[in-house]
Amino acid sequence: MEEAYRKKRLDRGIKARADTIFAVASSKEMFYLLLPRALPVVGLLVLAIVLDGYRAKVLVYACMYGLLALSWDFMASCGLFSLGQSLFFGVGAYLAGAMNHYLHWPPLVTLPLASLFGGLTCAALLSTVVRLRGVYFAMVTLMLPILIMKGIETTGILGGSHGIASLSPFPNDTFATYLAVIGFLFCLFAFRRIIHSDYGLVLMAIKDDDRAVMSGGINIYWRKTQALFISGAVGAFAGAMMTHHYQFLGMSAFALDYSILPVAAVALGGQGSFAGAALVSLILVPLSEALRALGGLRIAIYCFILIGSLIVLPEGIFHYLARKYHQFERTVEVK
Amino acid sequence: MSLFIYGLINSVILALYAVGFSLTYGISGLANFAHGALYILSGFTAWIFINSAGLPIGLAAVLSITVTALLGFLFYWVLLLRVRGIPLAELIVTFAAGVAILELLMWKGFYGIRYSLQPFIRGGLEIGNVGVDYQRLIVLSTGVILVILLYLFVHHSKIGLAFRAMAQNERTALSVGIESDWIGSLSLAFGSALAATAAIVVLPLGMMESTVGWEVLIYALAVAIVGGLESTLGMIAGSFIIGFGQVAAAKYIGPKWMIIVPLATIVLVLVAKPSGLFGKFKELEERV
Numbered sequence: 001m002e003e004a005y006r007k008k009r010l011d012r013g014i015k016a017r018a019d020t021i022f023a024v025a026s027s028k029e030m031f032y033l034l035l036p037r038a039l040p041v042v043g044l045l046v047l048a049i050v051l052d053g054y055r056a057k058v059l060v061y062a063c064m065y066g067l068l069a070l071s072w073d074f075m076a077s078c079g080l081f082s083l084g085q086s087l088f089f090g091v092g093a094y095l096a097g098a099m100n101h102y103l104h105w106p107p108l109v110t111l112p113l114a115s116l117f118g119g120l121t122c123a124a125l126l127s128t129v130v131r132l133r134g135v136y137f138a139m140v141t142l143m144l145p146i147l148i149m150k151g152i153e154t155t156g157i158l159g160g161s162h163g164i165a166s167l168s169p170f171p172n173d174t175f176a177t178y179l180a181v182i183g184f185l186f187c188l189f190a191f192r193r194i195i196h197s198d199y200g201l202v203l204m205a206i207k208d209d210d211r212a213v214m215s216g217g218i219n220i221y222w223r224k225t226q227a228l229f230i231s232g233a234v235g236a237f238a239g240a241m242m243t244h245h246y247q248f249l250g251m252s253a254f255a256l257d258y259s260i261l262p263v264a265a266v267a268l269g270g271q272g273s274f275a276g277a278a279l280v281s282l283i284l285v286p287l288s289e290a291l292r293a294l295g296g297l298r299i300a301i302y303c304f305i306l307i308g309s310l311i312v313l314p315e316g317i318f319h320y321l322a323r324k325y326h327q328f329e330r331t332v333e334v335k
Numbered sequence: 336m337s338l339f340i341y342g343l344i345n346s347v348i349l350a351l352y353a354v355g356f357s358l359t360y361g362i363s364g365l366a367n368f369a370h371g372a373l374y375i376l377s378g379f380t381a382w383i384f385i386n387s388a389g390l391p392i393g394l395a396a397v398l399s400i401t402v403t404a405l406l407g408f409l410f411y412w413v414l415l416l417r418v419r420g421i422p423l424a425e426l427i428v429t430f431a432a433g434v435a436i437l438e439l440l441m442w443k444g445f446y447g448i449r450y451s452l453q454p455f456i457r458g459g460l461e462i463g464n465v466g467v468d469y470q471r472l473i474v475l476s477t478g479v480i481l482v483i484l485l486y487l488f489v490h491h492s493k494i495g496l497a498f499r500a501m502a503q504n505e506r507t508a509l510s511v512g513i514e515s516d517w518i519g520s521l522s523l524a525f526g527s528a529l530a531a532t533a534a535i536v537v538l539p540l541g542m543m544e545s546t547v548g549w550e551v552l553i554y555a556l557a558v559a560i561v562g563g564l565e566s567t568l569g570m571i572a573g574s575f576i577i578g579f580g581q582v583a584a585a586k587y588i589g590p591k592w593m594i595i596v597p598l599a600t601i602v603l604v605l606v607a608k609p610s611g612l613f614g615k616f617k618e619l620e621e622r623v
Contacts, residue, residue, distance in 0.1 A: 081423055083368075083430060128602045134422050135366045139556040140601065142368070142430075146549055147598055154591045260434060267427055297442045303435035310424050311417045 004334040015326045036325065040278070041185055048174075048181045056177045060245055062285035063184035067238040068258060069265035069277035070187050071231035076271055077195055078227045079207035081134065084141035086258035087125070088235025089242070090148065092118040096240030097249030098158055100167045107170055107244040111237065118236020123229035130224045145254040152251055163250025167243065176245055183241070184278070187234055191274045194230075203227055204272075260299060261285070264306045270316020279318055338579075338586055344471050346578025347478035348537055350571055352551045353558035354481065355529030357570045360559065362498045362522035363515075365415070365425060367407075369433030370530055371552030375545065376436055377403040377531030378538045382452060400531040407527030411520035419519070433552070437545040452539045470539050477536045481529070482571070498522060557597035561604050576600060 018029040044063075051059055068085050075082055096114035099105050105113075129140045153161050170176040194200045205213045206220050213220050243249045262277070265284055269276025284302075291298045313320065356370045367373075377399050384395035410432065418424035489495040500508040501518045509515055530551075541547065554577070562573025580596040 300438040303431035306431045
């Protein structure tokens with residue numbers, strides 16, 4: 001008879017020990033727990049100091065895409081799959097740009113206001129279709145940014161197809177870089193915290209079985225609208241931040257890039273962990289900047305990466321790495 | 336009168352956009368987000384067959400429809416088969432493939448005034464006191480013929496019956512020997528072929544651009560959502576509501592407002608009847 005083998009995975013000893021209160025008993029276990037959490041914080045803050053000029057701009061860029069990816073992941077956690085994350089980005093950008101251009105409010109005022117009202121606007125817009133799920137919801141989200149873009153183009157409001165130039169910038173570039181990095185990190189850890197709280201559990205339950213949640217006496221549409229507000233506000237923050245950083249507001253805020261890249265980041269990184277989305281957007285964005293010379297081919301390449309990764313590594317990079325970190329594998333004979 | 340004629344033509348165009356999408360979705364539950372891209376792609380293959388290979392228009396049309404159908408078929412076996420059954424992954428793969436096609440065409444520089452299909456016959460005639468060109472009449476008749484042919488095909492041919500069986504109940508269909516992947520790939524091939532047919536008759540009316548690809552997808556989605564997916568009657572009704580709504584909006588409020596119509600209709604329909612106008616309760620469970 002042919003010998004058969006299978007892979008067996010076991011938790012590492014340090015993982016088992018660090019799971020409990022005993023983690024505080026030894027520095028090794030504390031380090032084991034802290035390393036994956038401290039690494040992105042320290043890494044990004046150091047990068048924010050070290051990098052300057054163009055590289056700092058790329059870092060800001062990566063953080064903004066990272067925020068969009070996080071907000072996508074948050075929506076996906078309650079079963080709302082969006083193909084139009086650029087809606088959030090664009091709404092935030094236009095709100096901030098309009099407040100700055102017409103009312104001459106400084107960026108530090110427009111930024112929080114645009115996030116708040118951007119979240120409200122997006123939640124209001126999408127709350128009409130919050131009863132849809134899965135593919136149907138995705139269809140509507142795909143349509144919205146394109147329709148708004150066409151609306152702006154045809155009616156010529158808010159600068160029309162030319163956009164509005166010379167918005168006021170942030171006090172200085174270092175400030176902008178820090179704001180982006182801190183916003184990104186805050187959002188990452190806040191989302192991870194929220195999703196494991198009772199509130200987040202309800203959201204995840206909606207994704208798994210919305211009828212069960214309904215029978216528990218919870219209004220799932222209201223919860224979904226709340227989730228839309230949260231991720232809308234995060235996306236709008238990214239948009240508002242970007243428009244001030246570039247000092248330009250245009251229809252490109254609703255561009256396809258802002259919808260594709262978050263989906264790509266989450267699909268590559270692994271859905272539901274937030275860290276995966278954050279990690280991959282920090283890899284993909286600099287990569288995409290390097291590919292900028294290719295022009296239009298860039299997005300096509302993204303799409304190929306996206307399709308390839310979905311087929312080859314469906315669980316996502318982060319889940320893979322986390323498994324390697326927490327567990328070891330060996331081959332055992334099947335008896 | 337002009338409202339009626341142009342509304343009718345506009346509705347038929349929308350129905351042509353949507354028919355392939357809703358066929359594929361109705362049979363295999365596969366939302367093909369690459370629909371618009373396939374539409375534009377088949378326009379270009381037709382252009383290449385006509386202008387580079389010098390083929391007559393009829394042959395070029397048949398060839399490009401075949402090529403697109405084949406592409407849809409391969410697309411299923413090469414990519415979609417591996418992610419079948421995971422709705423999110425299916426959605427992302429078709430969407431990404433669609434974007435990739437459109438961006439590759441753009442990168443190749445395939446857009447612009449040079450790349451446009453000629454109308455089959457130039458000129459036009461007057462119906463009542465409204466001038467209509469022949470191409471629009473061809474669109475109209477193609478739409479009608481296609482719907483009739485599709486009805487006959489689905490109700491009276493073996494593959495068509497297998498399609499319906501798969502749409503009604505996949506497991507029972509499996510148990511009588513209808514293979515799910517085979518039918519799934521055929522449905523995608525048919526959907527792509529219908530997109531190509533629509534492209535060849537409708538594209539001479541306008542430009543070939545990547546934005547048109549998105550437009551086609553959006554209108555197909557809007558029609559499908561309004562009418563209720565997988566319901567042919569619903570699809571026709573949906574395209575007539577949106578088609579006439581658009582022409583009326585353009586005439587009485589202004590052409591700017593045409594784009595608002597599909598979205599407004601969707602919202603209204605969803606508020607009143609979430610499963611779409613002709614959707615069945617089965618869909619209600621799936622989508623709401």
